[in-house]
Amino acid sequence: MPWYLGFDLSTQSLTAVVIDSDIRSVVLEHAFAFDRELPAYGTHAGVLPSGDPRVAHAPPLMWADALDRMCAALRERVDVSRIRAISGAAQQHGSVYLVRPAKETLGKLDASRSLADQIGGMFSRPTSPVWLDCSTTAQCAALTASLGGDRAVARLTGSRAYERFTAAQIRKFASQDAGAYEATARIHLVSSFMASLLIGADAPLEPADASGTNLMGLGSSQWLDAALDATAPALRDRLPPIGASSAAVGRIAEFWRRRCGFGDARVIAWTGDNPSSLVGLGLTRLGEVALSLGTSDTIFGPCDYAAVERADDGHVFGSPIGGWMALVCFANGSLAREHVRDAYGLDWDGFSSLLMNTPAGNDGALMLPWVAPEITPTVTLAGIRRRGLSASDAGRNVRALVEGQACAMRLHSRWIAPDVRAIRVTGGASVNRGVLQVIADVFGADVMRMRSSNAAALGAAIRAWHGDAAASGAPIEWHEAVARFTEPESRVSANGAHTSRYRAMLKEYEAFERECLQQL
Numbered sequence: 217m218p219w220y221l222g223f224d225l226s227t228q229s230l231t232a233v234v235i236d237s238d239i240r241s242v243v244l245e246h247a248f249a250f251d252r253e254l255p256a257y258g259t260h261a262g263v264l265p266s267g268d269p270r271v272a273h274a275p276p277l278m279w280a281d282a283l284d285r286m287c288a289a290l291r292e293r294v295d296v297s298r299i300r301a302i303s304g305a306a307q308q309h310g311s312v313y314l315v316r317p318a319k320e321t322l323g324k325l326d327a328s329r330s331l332a333d334q335i336g337g338m339f340s341r342p343t344s345p346v347w348l349d350c351s352t353t354a355q356c357a358a359l360t361a362s363l364g365g366d367r368a369v370a371r372l373t374g375s376r377a378y379e380r381f382t383a384a385q386i387r388k389f390a391s392q393d394a395g396a397y398e399a400t401a402r403i404h405l406v407s408s409f410m411a412s413l414l415i416g417a418d419a420p421l422e423p424a425d426a427s428g429t430n431l432m433g434l435g436s437s438q439w440l441d442a443a444l445d446a447t448a449p450a451l452r453d454r455l456p457p458i459g460a461s462s463a464a465v466g467r468i469a470e471f472w473r474r475r476c477g478f479g480d481a482r483v484i485a486w487t488g489d490n491p492s493s494l495v496g497l498g499l500t501r502l503g504e505v506a507l508s509l510g511t512s513d514t515i516f517g518p519c520d521y522a523a524v525e526r527a528d529d530g531h532v533f534g535s536p537i538g539g540w541m542a543l544v545c546f547a548n549g550s551l552a553r554e555h556v557r558d559a560y561g562l563d564w565d566g567f568s569s570l571l572m573n574t575p576a577g578n579d580g581a582l583m584l585p586w587v588a589p590e591i592t593p594t595v596t597l598a599g600i601r602r603r604g605l606s607a608s609d610a611g612r613n614v615r616a617l618v619e620g621q622a623c624a625m626r627l628h629s630r631w632i633a634p635d636v637r638a639i640r641v642t643g644g645a646s647v648n649r650g651v652l653q654v655i656a657d658v659f660g661a662d663v664m665r666m667r668s669s670n671a672a673a674l675g676a677a678i679r680a681w682h683g684d685a686a687a688s689g690a691p692i693e694w695h696e697a698v699a700r701f702t703e704p705e706s707r708v709s710a711n712g713a714h715t716s717r718y719r720a721m722l723k724e725y726e727a728f729e730r731e732c733l734q735q736l
């Protein structure tokens with residue numbers, strides 16, 4: 217009856233999933249939202265308010281506080297001493313800046329006091345830029361010029377320079393606040409920061425999340441000198457090493473054992489939320505594709521190295537199961553769905569019923585859902601664009617939003633999956649059948665809903681098991697580890713008549729998008 221614990225520290229919430237690997241079942245799922253549970257940090261949808269819409273930061277102290285509270289909540293609900301290993305997933309690209317090596321602060325914590333009370337002094341930068349930040353266009357241009365152009369950066373690192381990627385963010389910090397950069401001993405990604413909190417020392421990164429930095433060589437899975445040099449002085453000394461995705465990075469620190477009753481649990485390297493979802497959705501074979509409908513919407517799947525030549529609209533990351541994974545990210549996922557829901561005074565039931573009661577194709581109405589700055593395609597000046605659609609018509613706006621999101625996903629993911637037959641889906645919005653029907657119809661594919669909508673946290677628990685088995689000398693195959701945890705619960709099939717209507721709509725949408733991009 218071995219138990220494994222997986223965390224997912226996403227933009228808006230922290231989720232924990234405990235699994236029993238013998239009976240292949242989920243023992244506990246528990247989640248809480250930062251805005252509601254930790255209001256003192258002043259976040260809105262997990263991000264601090266900012267006068268500049270391109271700037272998006274969050275307090276790393278809040279994430280640490282959330283971990284402390286979650287561990288206390290777990291202790292109340294299950295016997296945490298039974299947990300053999302722990303891993304986690306975190307929102308990608310965000311960076312955390314420490315004044316000194318983590319061990320110097322975390323090695324001497326008092327288990328009778330809260331974590332947040334004791335670690336405030338460890339940060340050289342009190343806030344962390346997160347993936348929604350798009351304030352680094354100038355830094356991206358400089359990096360691109362140093363490394364020989366967009367194609368060269370993509371071939372080297374798996375992605376052209378993106379605003380939210382860590383290289384551009386570090387470059388901005390080092391040039392705008394040189395003193396604080398100088399005072400920074402360690403720069404972690406959110407994933408390695410959270411793992412560091414658990415082991416009480418600096419944890420290494422692994423290739424899947426490290427490839428969201430524009431600093432890692434996609435072929436070598438190691439930091440790339442040319443990219444480091446183009447970013448900031450003496451950066452290599454400040455970054456954690458990159459180890460294997462399934463590596464055990466330490467044991468849970470004394471602080472957590474005494475404070476919450478954990479046993480001698482191993483900690484397996486944390487990864488990014490999307491790579492972790494790849495595991496939590498059971499995508500172990502080339503050609504399989506999944507959609508995560510979270511704060512961001514992402515479409516991803518395992519790919520080969522050569523995909524980097526086609527990845528104009530997205531990224532090739534390392535994969536936590538070995539090899540590589542392709543990904544396209546849309547910033548206007550649940551952010552945009554929540555915005556439209558609230559703009560028309562709806563709840564989710566009202567949103568769904570308007571969606572179900574409007575016709576596929578929406579009589580030709582189109583919406584580009586850029587409520588916030590968009591990542592794919594790059595749009596730094598936010599604003600919804602409508603065609604053939606009055607802003608006052610709630611039903612048609614709800615449909616235009618969902619159809620617009622599905623069209624954008626289809627158009628910009630053709631390089632990943634030119635002919636997709638089945639899509640696995642996770643994330644909060646995956647419980648909405650109307651949304652899944654539109655996606656099935658636009659892609660002309662079956663959409664498979666999984667039992668758990670927390671694929672990132674489930675993937676982390678499965679990775680904890682897989683990593684622990686390897687470290688104990690009894691390795692298990694990935695397909696064996698994911699089996700039964702990742703069986704689809706239900707399937708939504710495409711409606712052929714709708715799919716042909718959407719084929720025409722995709723052309724219209726593409727032209728409308730091109731037109732609007734030209735006007736920016």
Ligand code: XUL
Pocket residue numbers: 226227306307308309347380428488489490512513514545
């Ligand atoms: C992926 C990305 C987002 C975050 C959300 O590249 O930026 O999906 O990982 O947490």
